[in-house]
Amino acid sequence: MRKNKSMIxxxxxPAVLSLLIMFVYPVCRTVLMSFFxxxxxxxxxxxxxxNGLANYIKIFGSQTFRISMKNMLLIWLVGGVIxxxxxxLMAVVITSGIRGxxxxxxxxxxxxxxxxxxxxxxxxxxxxxxxxxxxNSVVRLLGGDKVKWLGSDMKFWAMTAAFIxxxxxxxxLIYISGIEGIPQDLYEAxxxxxxxxxKKFTRITMPLxxxxxxxxxxxxxxxxxxxxxxxxxxxxxxxxEYTIVPVxxxxxxxxxxxxxxxxxxxxxxxxxxxxxxxxxxxxLIVNRLIKKSDLEY
Amino acid sequence: xxxxxxxxxxxxxxCYLIVCVWVVFTAIMIFWILAASLSTSxxxxxxxxxxxxxxxxxxxxxxxxxxQNVSLFFRNxxxxxxxxxxxxxxxxxxxxxxxxxxxxxxxxxLRIGLVIAMSVPIIMIIMPIYSLAVRxxxxxxxxxxxxxxxxxxxxxxxxxxxxxxxxxxxYEEAAYIDGCSASKTFLKIMLxxxxxxxxxxxxxxxxxxxxxxxxxxxxxxxxxxxxxGVGLLNIINSMKYTGNYGGMFAxxxxxxxxxxxxxxxxxxxxxxxxxxxxxKG
Numbered sequence: 001m002r003k004n005k006s007m008i009x010x011x012x013x014p015a016v017l018s019l020l021i022m023f024v025y026p027v028c029r030t031v032l033m034s035f036f037x038x039x040x041x042x043x044x045x046x047x048x049x050x051n052g053l054a055n056y057i058k059i060f061g062s063q064t065f066r067i068s069m070k071n072m073l074l075i076w077l078v079g080g081v082i083x084x085x086x087x088x089l090m091a092v093v094i095t096s097g098i099r100g101x102x103x104x105x106x107x108x109x110x111x112x113x114x115x116x117x118x119x120x121x122x123x124x125x126x127x128x129x130x131x132x133x134x135x136n137s138v139v140r141l142l143g144g145d146k147v148k149w150l151g152s153d154m155k156f157w158a159m160t161a162a163f164i165x166x167x168x169x170x171x172x173l174i175y176i177s178g179i180e181g182i183p184q185d186l187y188e189a190x191x192x193x194x195x196x197x198x199k200k201f202t203r204i205t206m207p208l209x210x211x212x213x214x215x216x217x218x219x220x221x222x223x224x225x226x227x228x229x230x231x232x233x234x235x236x237x238x239x240x241e242y243t244i245v246p247v248x249x250x251x252x253x254x255x256x257x258x259x260x261x262x263x264x265x266x267x268x269x270x271x272x273x274x275x276x277x278x279x280x281x282x283x284l285i286v287n288r289l290i291k292k293s294d295l296e297y
Numbered sequence: 298x299x300x301x302x303x304x305x306x307x308x309x310x311x312c313y314l315i316v317c318v319w320v321v322f323t324a325i326m327i328f329w330i331l332a333a334s335l336s337t338s339x340x341x342x343x344x345x346x347x348x349x350x351x352x353x354x355x356x357x358x359x360x361x362x363x364x365q366n367v368s369l370f371f372r373n374x375x376x377x378x379x380x381x382x383x384x385x386x387x388x389x390x391x392x393x394x395x396x397x398x399x400x401x402x403x404x405x406x407l408r409i410g411l412v413i414a415m416s417v418p419i420i421m422i423i424m425p426i427y428s429l430a431v432r433x434x435x436x437x438x439x440x441x442x443x444x445x446x447x448x449x450x451x452x453x454x455x456x457x458x459x460x461x462x463x464x465x466x467x468y469e470e471a472a473y474i475d476g477c478s479a480s481k482t483f484l485k486i487m488l489x490x491x492x493x494x495x496x497x498x499x500x501x502x503x504x505x506x507x508x509x510x511x512x513x514x515x516x517x518x519x520x521x522x523x524x525x526g527v528g529l530l531n532i533i534n535s536m537k538y539t540g541n542y543g544g545m546f547a548x549x550x551x552x553x554x555x556x557x558x559x560x561x562x563x564x565x566x567x568x569x570x571x572x573x574x575x576x577k578g
Contacts, residue, residue: 003401004479005401007395007480008395012396012403015389015450015454016407019410019451023410023451027421030424042432089315094316096312097309104320107323110323110557113557113559114557114560115507115525117530118549121529121549122326125549126329132342132343132344226420232510232514236530247511250420255515272420275420276417
């Protein structure tokens with residue numbers, strides 16, 4: 001087939017421009033902006049004043065930002081362990097040869113495709129509701145006292161639980177496709193050798209899934225650093241320290257929120273850069289720690 | 298294989314229990330919301346939404362749709378989703394085709410750039426985009442449509458690229474011999490051949506735009522351009538004053554339904570698409 005240079009050029013041009021306008025230019029400008037004092041997002045480069053690492057010093061000196069980082073870390077670690085463990089459990093269960101596999105798989109993945117605003121509302125207005133909520137109905141049925149699930153001390157974990165529920169399905173699908181890639185004869189051989197379900201899981205499934213688990217940890221990290229919607233839903237009007245995460249902190253100082261006296265786009269950019277560096281660091285660490293399996297199949 | 302192997306099913310009992318608990322919980326949640334959307338606030342608070350003692354209150358939907366402006370949010374979201382799905386294909390499909398077919402200067406760089414762009418956090422781009430939009434004077438729903446299109450270009454291009462790569466070159470060779478021009482070959486022959494991939498990627502783009510929240514919140518300045526997600530948040534925030542719980546749950550159902558119905562009919566395709574793309578160990 002002849003190479004048609006002008007066709008290649010015109011066919012690629014829109015995609016190249018999209019990439020430049022939407023990704024390359026903004027990322028470069030955000031990185032640059034994080035080293036300058038910039039008050040308003042709309043300030044032109046002419047109004048920027050270089051101030052070195054002052055934005056970074058400012059955000060790490062801010063207690064609100066430190067709390068938001070602590071919350072994010074908790075969601076990443078606790079939420080991550082629970083989500084990935086549940087996803088693995090569901091994946092193993094669904095590939096165990098049960099009937100209605102397709103139905104269960106589709107039902108568990110379902111929360112991922114509906115509007116997260118609607119899903120969060122279901123949790124806040126029904127599951128966690130104090131007066132008529134599902135959890136309190138169960139508590140009362142068991143003879144306990146109603147619990148303020150959305151009170152200050154429980155709110156963070158209520159939010160994390162709802163977030164976990166919405167996330168499990170996606171990681172489950174990743175694990176299912178990993179498990180289905182493992183040849184069946186390995187399991188058959190193990191059965192003949194007398195291995196039980198648990199042994200098969202720890203000796204065959206887990207070792208052969210290291211690559212997939214690595215991918216899922218990276219995805220989870222990207223997912224938690226962009227955590228925003230759930231906080232906005234659980235603390236819709238005012239940002240609260242129980243639920244604040246870095247992106248909400250950024251949103252408040254850049255676009256204005258309650259309790260923010262002066263807007264600071266430079267500091268916002270610094271938050272963005274810090275989060276991006278975290279993602280890159282996690283990616284590198286995970287790749288180093290979890291070596292791709294040498295096992296061939 | 299008509300006989301049920303009871304021994305095997307019994308051994309799998311714990312497995313059934315685990316998934317059933319999860320699914321039943323999900324079902325209870327959705328059915329309760331559905332029941333609450335047809336009840337009065339008083340019934341909701343007394344915990345009797347499943348009895349429908351005063352009948353089905355369809356007027357909750359009417360209130361949500363007209364008074365609470367869900368019809369407007371719905372129209373906006375539909376507009377954003379449909380326009381951006383079409384727009385992104387116009388940009389991505391040609392690029393995916395030439396990237397899959399020919400090696401050329403910058404082709405590799407473009408491909409890598411697209412893959413990296415897929416995992417760039419939105420917070421790294423939102424601020425410059427905001428100032429760019431203000432400087433160029435782009436606002437209203439046009440702005441969000443443009444942003445959604447640009448946002449979906451990397452994923453769509455990479456997804457279609459993998460499909461174009463699987464097509465045999467004999468189609469183009471035959472078209473060339475018959476004197477069909479290269480761009481016409483693309484439009485009339487190659488594009489219809491990747492139709493399944495286009496459908497899958499469009500479903501994903503549709504759901505992603507329908508459910509998008511962050512950019513919508515940042516760029517939405519008035520009700521005329523508010524999509525469903527931000528609109529629902531506004532309805533919930535004003536609940537304190539209206540006290541119309543039934544109406545709010547009706548709004549939740551209206552927002553929830555489009556992607557849910559899409560999923561009911563196409564769950565196999567959607568699930569295959571989730572892991573079919575770049576997810577590899």
